[in-house]
Amino acid sequence: MKIAVIGCTHAGTAAIVNAATLYPEAEITVYERNDNISFLSCGIALYVGGVVKDAQGLFYSSPEKLAELGVQTKMRHDVIAVDTVNKTLRVRNLETNEDLEDTFDKLIITTGSWPILPKIEGWQLDNILLSKNFNHSNTIIEKAKEAKRIVVVGAGYIGIELVEAFEMNGKQVTLIDSTDRILNKYLDPEFTNQTEELLKSNGIELALGQTVTRFEGTDGKVTKVVTTKGEFEADLVILCIGFRPATDLFKGQLNMMDNGAIIVDAYMRTSQPDVYAAGDSCAIVYNPTGKHAYIPLATNAVRMGTLVARNLMEPKIAYMGTQGTSGIKIYDENIATTGLTETSAQDMGMNVKTVTIQEHDRPEFMPTFEDVTLKVVYEADSRRIVGAQLMSKADLTQSVNTISVCIQNKMTVDQLGFVDFFFQPHYNKPWNFLNTAGLQAK
Structure with missing residues (x-):
């Protein structure tokens, strides 16, 4: 059996390692256009900020490790x-x-996503960067x-x-977003209001409710960001506007959502037999609504x-859907x-x-205690x-994992009000x- 895998980050690495273990006789070939695999992109800010000193810790596999499993990894190979x-x-x-041809019995699509890059006037000026992969992070560190x-640009x-x-490294920082709130996809106003005040109290300028219309520069380098409401001087611009599925290869061949996310069933099967998809390239069932949605998260x-x-080989374990659970420390x-x-x-x-x-x-009789704000939607x-x-x-934050379940x-x-949780004064009341929220919901 020949298994071809396109892309090798989170979903690709998981699929490859498990397939190699389950089907040791299979011929598995991985095609990756980058010069590295399995980069934890969620650690970019920690790396840029200097919290993570050794970037190698952000990789959890390598071509050498996959080779030990009998997998052939073709780096710097782009499936066209x-x-x-x-x-x-x-x-x-x-x-x-050079181009080469190959065949497969099973295809695993883990092509991931790519940052949205709107063609704003001046977008090709130097020092306007993306933030997605390892090479991006190194460029950001060097330019910063x-x-x-x-x-x-982008308040996700x-x-x-x-x-x-950037602020903790002593930079003058401005955050621009076309919406009027930060993190608006993840949090309601009572949470984003508090978070915005936290950012502003640390000297970060918020330029919300305004859209970038052009970039201006001198000698080929960006010097100014112009929006619908103002102008902001800049030596460096990072675009974090969002992501789209990298699935152009399969348009017209597989069922997709309007944004290009491949639709898969509970067993990760696409609309074409023997073709599977996983990760940021596809859409999965979002349990709060019961409908397919595009939720690009490493955990998914x-x-x-x-x-x-x-x-x-056969449908064995169905995906249980996702709640899009996530967390952030600010x-x-x-x-x-x-x-x-x-x-x-x-x-x-x-x-x-x-x-x-x-x-x-x-409990308040303990030497220290902290405030917690919890909102439950039902x-x-x-x-x-x-x-x-x-x-x-x-x-x-682990309490939110509990609500995810x-x-x-x-x-x-109402059931949340009576779930069995332990009590110990060091940890809770x-x-x-969580019980209190359930009891107070009337």
């Missing part, structure tokens, strides 16, 4: 054409510019050494983490890649979210209610939990704050 019906592909060696004024997770890292990718291998605040926000649920036309509690994480009629958000200086299992907010 695929015929999913006749099971052939054409590959270009980026070192020699001389930069004094850095503009980050990566953008927020980068502005914090690793799970999906593992399931591809398990289901390659200065001393720990933030986590799962499922729908109240805002996103309402935008979808859902009839939801919410309960928000502000508690202490431990359907008004069924009372099924569809989302939650949490913020605290104490690291209570509640959403996956279609639990109601007799009524865990």
Whole structure:
């Protein structure tokens, strides 16, 4: 059996390692256009900020490790054409510019995603960078050494983490986003308001509700970012506008969402027999709505890649869907979210209610305790939990993983009030704050 894998980051690495273990007789060939594999892109801001000193720690596999499993990894090889019906592909060696043909019995698509790059006037000026892979991170670090004024465009997770890292390294930082709130896909206003004040208190300039219209420069280098509301001087610009699936190879061959995300079933099968997809290249069932959605997260990718291998010969283990659970640490605040926000649920036309509690994480008789804010979103009629958000200086983020399981299992907010949680004064109160939220939902 010949297994071809296109792309080798989170989903690809998981699929390859598991397939090699499960099918030791298979001939597995991996095609990767980059000069490295398995880079943890979620660690870019930590690397840029100097928290991670050794970049090698951000890689969890290598061609050498895969070779030990009998896998042939062709680095700097770009797949330029695929015929999913006749099971052939054409590959270009980026070192020699030579093309080669190959065939497969099973194809695993783990091509991932690529940053959205709008063709804004002046976008080709030097010092306007993307933030996605290892080479990007090295370029950002090198360019940031001389930069004094850095503009980050895009107030999602990566953008927020980068502005914090730059500010902590003594840079003058501006964050621009076309929406009027940061992290608006993940958090409701009561959380983003507090987070925005935290950023501003640390000297970060927020330019929200405005769109970049052009970049200006001198001698080929960017010097200014112009928006619909103002102008901002910049020595360095990082674009973090979002991601799109890297699936152009398969347009017209596989069923996709409008944004190009490949639609897979619960066993990671595409619309074409013997062709599987996983990770940022595809869409999966989003449990809060029960519909397919594009949720590019490393956690989803690793799970999906593992399931591809398990289901390659026959459907064995179904994917349970995702809640899109994620977390971020901004200065001393720990933030986590799962499922729908109240805002996103309402935008979808859902009839939801919410309960928000502000508690202490431990009994007040303890020497120290911290505030915690928890918001739970649930359907008004069924009372099924569809989302939650949490913020605290104490690291209570694992509690959001608990609510993620509640959403996956279609639990109601009333049931949350009586879930069995332990009590120990070092860690919590007799009524865990998750219970409290469930009890207060009326």
